[in-house]
Amino acid sequence: MNKHAPRIKTGLDTLGDNLPGCLKGRRLGLLANPASITSQFEHAKNVISQHFPGQICALFSPQHGFFAEKQDNMIESGHFRDPDLNIPVFSLYSETRIPTADMFARIDTLLIDIQDVGTRVYTFIYTISYCLEMAANLGKSVVILDRPNPIGGLQVEGNILEEDYSSFVGRYPIPMRHGMTIGEIAAYINTTQKINCDLTVIPMQGWKRDMYWQDTGLFWIPPSPNLPTPLSAMVYPGQVIFEGTNLSEGRGTALPFEQFGAPYVDSHTLKQRVQGRLEGIVLRPVCFQPTSGKWQNQTCQGVHIHVTDRRKYKPYLYSLILLQEIMKAHSNGFQFKAPPYEYEFERLPMDLILGSRKLRENLEEMHDPLELEKAWQAPLQQFRQESQVFYLYGV
Numbered sequence: 409m410n411k412h413a414p415r416i417k418t419g420l421d422t423l424g425d426n427l428p429g430c431l432k433g434r435r436l437g438l439l440a441n442p443a444s445i446t447s448q449f450e451h452a453k454n455v456i457s458q459h460f461p462g463q464i465c466a467l468f469s470p471q472h473g474f475f476a477e478k479q480d481n482m483i484e485s486g487h488f489r490d491p492d493l494n495i496p497v498f499s500l501y502s503e504t505r506i507p508t509a510d511m512f513a514r515i516d517t518l519l520i521d522i523q524d525v526g527t528r529v530y531t532f533i534y535t536i537s538y539c540l541e542m543a544a545n546l547g548k549s550v551v552i553l554d555r556p557n558p559i560g561g562l563q564v565e566g567n568i569l570e571e572d573y574s575s576f577v578g579r580y581p582i583p584m585r586h587g588m589t590i591g592e593i594a595a596y597i598n599t600t601q602k603i604n605c606d607l608t609v610i611p612m613q614g615w616k617r618d619m620y621w622q623d624t625g626l627f628w629i630p631p632s633p634n635l636p637t638p639l640s641a642m643v644y645p646g647q648v649i650f651e652g653t654n655l656s657e658g659r660g661t662a663l664p665f666e667q668f669g670a671p672y673v674d675s676h677t678l679k680q681r682v683q684g685r686l687e688g689i690v691l692r693p694v695c696f697q698p699t700s701g702k703w704q705n706q707t708c709q710g711v712h713i714h715v716t717d718r719r720k721y722k723p724y725l726y727s728l729i730l731l732q733e734i735m736k737a738h739s740n741g742f743q744f745k746a747p748p749y750e751y752e753f754e755r756l757p758m759d760l761i762l763g764s765r766k767l768r769e770n771l772e773e774m775h776d777p778l779e780l781e782k783a784w785q786a787p788l789q790q791f792r793q794e795s796q797v798f799y800l801y802g803v
Contacts, residue, residue, distance in 0.1 A: 414447045414625030416614035419553030419591070420455060420521050421446050423610060427459055428551065430517070430608060436460060437515035439468040439500070439539065442476045443523035443629040452521040452553070457493060464493055465514045470522060470535045471501040472632045479633050480659065480701065481651075481750055501531075505576060505751075506538045509546060517549045523631040524590040526557040527645045528569060529577040529761055531750070532631070533590070537579060537597050540605040549606040554591035554800070556624050558641045561587050561617030561801065564792055565645065566724045567784040569763030576750045578763050583788055584724045585645040588795060589615075596798045609800065617803045620718060634664035643713050646727030652758030654743045655734065656708050660698030667694055669710015670703060672741030673734060679711060681733045688720030689713050728777045735772065744768075 436456065438444075444452040457464050472478045473485030474497050485499045498511045512518070518539055522532050536552075543550050566584030574580070580601060586593060591609035598607050621628060621638040630636050635644060640663075647665040650657040655673070658664040669675060675693035682691070691711040698704050711730075715721050735742050749757030759765045770780055 416556065416612055416619075416624045416626065417447070418555050418612050418626070419610035420444070420452050422613055423455065423553065424459060428608065428610065430549065431460060431463075431519075431551065434463065434516040434549075435465045435514065436463045437466045437468060437512070437518040438464060439470065439518060439520045439522060439535070441469055441472065441474055441522065441631065443631040444521040445629060447626060449627075452519075453490070453493065456519060464495060466495055466511065467493075467497040468507065468511070468518070468539075469497060469499050469501070471531045473499065473501070476630065476632055482748065500535050500538070505535065507542045509542070512542055512546055512548055515548065517551060518543060519551050519553065520590075520594075521553040521555070522590060523555050523629070524557065524593070525631060525635060525641045525644060526559045526585060526587065527648065528566070528582050528584045528586060528763065529648055530644075531576055533593055533597070534576055534579050536590070536594050537601070537603070540594065540598050540603045540607065544603050544605040549608070551608045551610060552591045552594050553610045554589050554612050556612065556615050556619065556621060556626070557587065557589050558621035558628075558638055559585065559645070560620050560718075561589065561799075562803070563587060564788060564795075565722055566788070567762070567764055567767055567780075568787045568791060570766075573755065573759055573763050573765065575752050575755070575760045577760055581791075583784075583791055584763075586791075586795065587617075588798070589800065592795075592798045592800055596795055599798070600794070611800050615801050617799070617801055634659055636662075636664070639715065640665050642715055642718065642721075643723055646723030646725070647713070649724075649727050649731060649758070649761050652745050652749070652756070652761045653731070654702060654741075654745060656696075656698050656702045656710070658696075658698075659702070660700035660704060661696050663696075663712060667696060667710055667712040669694070669696065669708040670741065671706055671708055672738050673709045674737065675709045675711050677737060678730070678733060681737065682729060685729060686726045688717035688722075689715050689726065725777060725781050728771065728780070732771050732774065732777060736774070
């Protein structure tokens with residue numbers, strides 16, 4: 409047996425310490441993917457079936473599939489039958505992103521063990537929100553096995569999503585970087601959106617809000633194919649905005665989100681234009697050829713982001729600054745991506761990602777991102793105060 413002893417215990421790791429009475433005799437479902445493991449690499453479906461023999465009746469998977477095998481957005485995964493437990497696996501990123509009453513008819517309680525990445529546009533929290541809604545409608549209960557926010561629980565960053573730009577990459581008025589664990593934000597959504605599901609969170613042991621993934625002692629299992637490392641998760645709250653442009657966000661390379669660029673980018677000029685403005689990171693000019701996605705098999709010039717001080721690094725603000733500098737320097741090459749994006753066929757993908765058309769227009773009109781950041785501080789502070797009510801962990 410692996411004797412590795414992490415500094416924290418996830419909700420799944422703590423499950424066996426004190427089996428919840430609310431699961432006794434219940435027909436159980438489990439929403440999970442490959443990152444749903446214990447510190448000893450045991451998958452949640454096996455752990456739960458050992459603790460509650462014969463009670464798991466259905467499995468559910470989020471975007472990218474139960475095995476996290478699907479690479480890109482709007483690439484659906486199918487339903488199938490789990491060969492080990494001989495039960496159905498329902499994909500919640502298929503012909504439907506909302507669980508159906510028929511799927512939930514098999515279960516009394518849905519267990520959720522999903523690794524989130526602390527970013528508004530990451531779709532797992534919206535899959536959970538749809539599960540909370542369906543469970544509430546049908547009188548079912550939900551139990552979340554909590555996991556760390558890999559980019560910490562102290563830094564909260566970005567503008568609050570505007571209601572008109574609600575989508576599957578942002579259903580609710582939260583900032584780009586929300587600073588909550590999966591259990592905390594699920595409880596926040598359940599209450600503030602008046603879903604009122606019967607929700608229980610099994611907390612972690614030992615996690616502190618100032619911890620990044622590297623501080624937990626846990627091994628990183630990619631929750632989706634293009635977040636292969638804790639560093640890719642750290643840059644993601646900013647670098648994800650490039651999905652709304654014709655710049656490659658690094659998909660189809662070994663460094664998704666850590667590097668970005670396009671054939672038309674002058675990476676050395678870009679670095680010079682932001683010199684001294686971006687604290688806590690170093691931009692290293694690179695060339696790369698994506699093997700898939702935007703600019704497939706074409707040489708892109710860009711930069712690789714190296715985080716040198718995570719306390720000073722502001723991923724969202726810095727990526728907005730980089731975006732605006734590219735728009736200035738390469739007005740003939742740069743374009744915003746046209747729809748569709750995450751099943752939205754009319755609204756501009758960038759507006760959905762930013763959660764605001766006005767913010768995108770302000771960037772186009774060359775308003776200083778530092779001034780834009782000041783404008784979203786008051787709503788951001790209000791979110792902080794409202795969300796802290798749901799914090800399960802201290803510093």
